[in-house]
Amino acid sequence: MDFQTKVYRNDTSGLYLWVSYIKPMVDIETVARSIFPYLFHRPFSSLEDIRQALPIDDAYISSDPNDVKAKLLEGYLFVRLHETDETGLLIKAQKTLERTLTIPEVEFSVVGPKESFIESLETNLYLLRKRIPIDRLTVKMTRVGTLSKTKVAVVYIDGIANPDNVQTVLQRIEQVEFDEMIDSSYIVQIISDNRHSPFPQLLDTERPDRVAAVLAEGKVAIMVDGSPHVLIGPTTLVEFFSSFEDYFLNWTIASFFRLIRLFSVTFSILITPIYVATLNYHYELIPKDLLGTLITSRREIPFPPILEVLFLELTIELLREAGARLPTKVGQTIGIVGGIVIGTASVEAGLTSNVLLILVALAALASFTTPVYKIGNTIRLMRFPFILFAEMWGLLGVAFCFCIVMTHLLYLTSLGRPFLAPLYPPRWRDLKDAFIRLPFTSQSKRPETLRTEQPIRFNRKKAKEKRDIDE
Amino acid sequence: MASVAERLQVSPFMTFFVIVSMQIGVGVLGFQRVIAKTAGHDAWISVLLAGASSHLILIVLYWLLQQADGDFLLLHQRLFGRWVGGALSSLLALYFAAMAFVVLRTYIEVIQVWMFPDLKTWEFSLAFLFLCLYITVGGFRVVVGIYFFCLIIPSYLLFTFWFVLDYTDFYQLLPILDHPPSTIVKAAKQMTLTMLGYETILLFYPFIKRGNQSAKWAHAALLTTTLFYALLTVLTLAYFSEKQLQRQIWPTLTMWKMVELPFIERFEYIGIANWLLIILPNVCLGLWCSSRICKQLFPVRQKTALLVIAAICFFSTLLIHDRKEVDFVNTILNRVGFYFLYIWIPCLAGITYIVKKVRGNV
Numbered sequence: 079m080d081f082q083t084k085v086y087r088n089d090t091s092g093l094y095l096w097v098s099y100i101k102p103m104v105d106i107e108t109v110a111r112s113i114f115p116y117l118f119h120r121p122f123s124s125l126e127d128i129r130q131a132l133p134i135d136d137a138y139i140s141s142d143p144n145d146v147k148a149k150l151l152e153g154y155l156f157v158r159l160h161e162t163d164e165t166g167l168l169i170k171a172q173k174t175l176e177r178t179l180t181i182p183e184v185e186f187s188v189v190g191p192k193e194s195f196i197e198s199l200e201t202n203l204y205l206l207r208k209r210i211p212i213d214r215l216t217v218k219m220t221r222v223g224t225l226s227k228t229k230v231a232v233v234y235i236d237g238i239a240n241p242d243n244v245q246t247v248l249q250r251i252e253q254v255e256f257d258e259m260i261d262s263s264y265i266v267q268i269i270s271d272n273r274h275s276p277f278p279q280l281l282d283t284e285r286p287d288r289v290a291a292v293l294a295e296g297k298v299a300i301m302v303d304g305s306p307h308v309l310i311g312p313t314t315l316v317e318f319f320s321s322f323e324d325y326f327l328n329w330t331i332a333s334f335f336r337l338i339r340l341f342s343v344t345f346s347i348l349i350t351p352i353y354v355a356t357l358n359y360h361y362e363l364i365p366k367d368l369l370g371t372l373i374t375s376r377r378e379i380p381f382p383p384i385l386e387v388l389f390l391e392l393t394i395e396l397l398r399e400a401g402a403r404l405p406t407k408v409g410q411t412i413g414i415v416g417g418i419v420i421g422t423a424s425v426e427a428g429l430t431s432n433v434l435l436i437l438v439a440l441a442a443l444a445s446f447t448t449p450v451y452k453i454g455n456t457i458r459l460m461r462f463p464f465i466l467f468a469e470m471w472g473l474l475g476v477a478f479c480f481c482i483v484m485t486h487l488l489y490l491t492s493l494g495r496p497f498l499a500p501l502y503p504p505r506w507r508d509l510k511d512a513f514i515r516l517p518f519t520s521q522s523k524r525p526e527t528l529r530t531e532q533p534i535r536f537n538r539k540k541a542k543e544k545r546d547i548d549e
Numbered sequence: 550m551a552s553v554a555e556r557l558q559v560s561p562f563m564t565f566f567v568i569v570s571m572q573i574g575v576g577v578l579g580f581q582r583v584i585a586k587t588a589g590h591d592a593w594i595s596v597l598l599a600g601a602s603s604h605l606i607l608i609v610l611y612w613l614l615q616q617a618d619g620d621f622l623l624l625h626q627r628l629f630g631r632w633v634g635g636a637l638s639s640l641l642a643l644y645f646a647a648m649a650f651v652v653l654r655t656y657i658e659v660i661q662v663w664m665f666p667d668l669k670t671w672e673f674s675l676a677f678l679f680l681c682l683y684i685t686v687g688g689f690r691v692v693v694g695i696y697f698f699c700l701i702i703p704s705y706l707l708f709t710f711w712f713v714l715d716y717t718d719f720y721q722l723l724p725i726l727d728h729p730p731s732t733i734v735k736a737a738k739q740m741t742l743t744m745l746g747y748e749t750i751l752l753f754y755p756f757i758k759r760g761n762q763s764a765k766w767a768h769a770a771l772l773t774t775t776l777f778y779a780l781l782t783v784l785t786l787a788y789f790s791e792k793q794l795q796r797q798i799w800p801t802l803t804m805w806k807m808v809e810l811p812f813i814e815r816f817e818y819i820g821i822a823n824w825l826l827i828i829l830p831n832v833c834l835g836l837w838c839s840s841r842i843c844k845q846l847f848p849v850r851q852k853t854a855l856l857v858i859a860a861i862c863f864f865s866t867l868l869i870h871d872r873k874e875v876d877f878v879n880t881i882l883n884r885v886g887f888y889f890l891y892i893w894i895p896c897l898a899g900i901t902y903i904v905k906k907v908r909g910n911v
Contacts, residue, residue: 359664359665360815360818362814362815362818363813363814363815363818363819364812364813364814365811365812365813365814366814368812471665471668471673472664472665472822473818473819473822474660474664474665474821474822474825476822477822477823477825477826478676478677478680478825480826481680481695481825481826481829482680482683484695484698485680485683485684485687485691485695488687488690488691488694488695489687489691498694501697501698502694502697502698503559503560503563504562504697
């Protein structure tokens, strides 16, 4: 039984105290150091005296049994003067054990701050507030989950964020019906606009600097206690391909890397279907010299291209899944064994061609360039319908599947805002931070898609200085 | 009836994309032969004439829309009464549905000749119509999104005509205007099938925010298409000799054979695959317009009407078997479109004007 009630006697005044608490939740050191000396050695005649004498700020007198129950479960002490009293003093003595602040694992950046969120909501709010030390940073707390009673904080900057966006988020979180809310990704899946789509509609990040930057743009952040990932919305498709490191580099370099990333994603999705399509139906498309290499590489393969491709794609997926489940030491060996040995051996055995191996490996590598983990999964999934359509109708099938994907993207919304902005509906000004990143002096307006209340960030004329020659 | 919720409307700039994309359809692949047969190397003048006339018709269309407060079907009803007006509107619905199915069938024929001779018509038609249903069920905003992307993404095909320039001889265009004007006008009439598409503005006008400001974008769209077609005609006439041109059913596709890239040998496959993106919005808007008219005339939901019309289109594509029949339906659609736009619309405008004078307001 971890719920304990002990009787203590105060030395000075002679009163007895009944102290109740739930042992695992209470920090014994705090209690011994900061609470018991005041309880047992200071003179007092009522609970109010104790409250005023204690150095703990969160202490109050309560007689509501539900409140007492909830607070006991959180790790408060309940002090009463008589055993049958209903009124008592609740004193905060929670045990706070959490991870130390570490570097972000998923969104690591070479330059820039290396702090990442941890599981405790208080620390996360601290990390955020120290980056936006203004009073308009509003935090709305609520509890979600009937069993877990998880604290969820909706954060936005009042006066910049559009009240409609905030209202949508708050309303949807109110309506969540779930029992055990473990992580922010549960919330994403429940409050997303289009639950059945493989595309994520809310961005999740573990960097406080990213959250601070997007809050300044006018977005809304959702923080969940127990989850190091913070959700940001409304978001658009192009944001899933922008890493936060782009903002730390020079804009020309950053734009170049973004374009490479976009190209690699397109390459990753389309290269294997094009391989299947051209080898099955359109071998006249390939120039003669390349055709020679391809035919030589496929000379001994007993399978049609589609089976080769599916075999290799599934092998790579198996490797990835296995590598994710194995403990680190074993995982490295298996990764090398799987990658190199299986690949080389299958070429030498004549099961796959070496050209295809290179293409599939490159495509898999290219799919990992996405900075956000969730969209990387989507891209790997997208490849398979393209391959199937390419098998049916060749290049026409690829174009057809592309139309299907494009239509699906057109249907998606993120918190009610179109998902494909700034492409469609075209918001030309927002393109300054979509595929390329223009320098900070050009970014004087907030994104139009968010419909913020205050679109101007800073005075553009002051930011740019004009100098004549030799002045 | 004509007011549509603001969240379903699109900005007037989108009118440009809708009209350009609607006009550039499957006709681009083969229109040059038809007009060159009549007007010879002066065919480009016919194109410009057809374009100029389309501007005039668009002005009349906008005037009619403003008289009817954005609801064209209401105009039919007010002028001719409920039954006759309803019959006229249903003919319009039939016309749009026919447009959708003719475009689809012509494209399938192109695929069957150039890419996959044993592609079954019903397979592709079924899949394509399912895709169109998926798009149109999303509403007008999704349809316009498709228009936008399906114009921007294939626009790189314009650069492929650079490769043809090496083989052109612009002196073939001279002497200018040595054909009698009647032939040039006749060729302009034949050109109108390719230029058709902007009559759909009659149906989607209520879906444009600040509709009266969309006129400038619509005219810009017509100008762009006219210039594009004129340039393409000039290029075709300079590349092919007249007799050669008469033997090509799809001169544009033949011109794509000239494209030489280091990693692609036969570019026309890529061109035809991209052409799917160009005709997709045409079929979608045909289905959408047709089902919307049905929704306003009969007590059916737009989704039901859409399904029925898509099914009718599917079965119609199965009925057309070879080149002659495709040609035949294309010619009929051309005639109907021409009579609708160039004869019926001006008559309607005249009647509206008279009625307005007499009654004071339509």
